[in-house]
Amino acid sequence: MSVCTSWKCLILNSPSLWRVQTFDLYCSSGSTRKVDLLFCAQNFGRHCRTLSLTCRHPGKHECKIMAIRFKLVLEGWSAAAITSFKVSGLRMGCTSNLVVKSICSAMTRMFSRNRPLQVFEMPSAHWSLLEGRKVLNAVFRKSRNTLEALSIEDYFLSGLTVNMDWLSTHLTSLTKLTKLSINLFYLTDESVVSLARARKGELEHLSLWANYVTPWTPRIPFESWKCLTKACPNMEVEFNIVGNVIKPTESLPAIMDSVLPVASVKIEIRRQDFRAEGVLRHIKKFYW
DSSP, X not given: OOHHHHHHHHHHTOGGGGSEEEEEEESSTTSSOHHHHHHHHHHHGGGXXXXXXXXXXXXXXXXXXXXXXXHXXXXXXXXXXXXXXXXXXXXXXXXXXXXXXXXXXXXXXHHHHSOOOSEEEOTTOOBOHHHHHHHHHHHHHHHTTTOOEEEOTTOBOTTOOOOHHHHHHHHHHOTTOOEEEEEXXXXXXXXXXXXXXXXTTTOOEEEEEEEEEOTTSOOOOHHHHHHHHHHOTTOEEEEEEXXXXXXXXXXXXXXXXXXXXXXXXXXXXXXXXXXXXXXXXXXXXXXX
């Protein structure tokens, strides 16, 4: 038996080598060869436990080719064993309705036929309200009693009004949730209190994201955060402020409540005149 044949035999018969699959999906036609995706899907899909997809876009994109590749990966994959599904940088805001619907349909079909997930991550997806809800509904319906980690920061297109009651109902129905990464503005005082009751003693990590903050941004009351921190005393909180901030020395301390057990703060502001002293004093006073 030749060396090449021996290696091929080893590769094809070693399930542990294929438990984690990672792909870069490109909008451009010259990358992510169809034959490579199809080969991996058909030969190793049944062994995969974690599927990670990173979407790569040019400056201006319509994602028509991306939709074809999503259909190939998600529908051609023998993915009954997948328990962790991660997609980053989908960025559907510039794409046509047909492309959005195509990717949405491929995802919902995959979630309906596969085993329940333990991890679902889809940051910066920029979904429309309708298709974004369809995808999350499919995930929550199938994985309500298994999902441990959920990452949906910037999941919807910025500026859209998310139905807080719908999202709160699904979040509090997740019986195994321990890690949550979410836009701060997807939460309300009622949803924070409901989360405290539903995940008492279980929520370990909360990552809060904000991409547009003003002095008039609605605040979650101190009492609601206190309720959550009392219910989950071992919880760590991470703040990520990335985007546009109006009057940062006034608006940022207002959303970073002093009662939160913040372990990490990341601030990226697109302002050359940003003076950080006031914000840093607040961070040092309450989180140091």
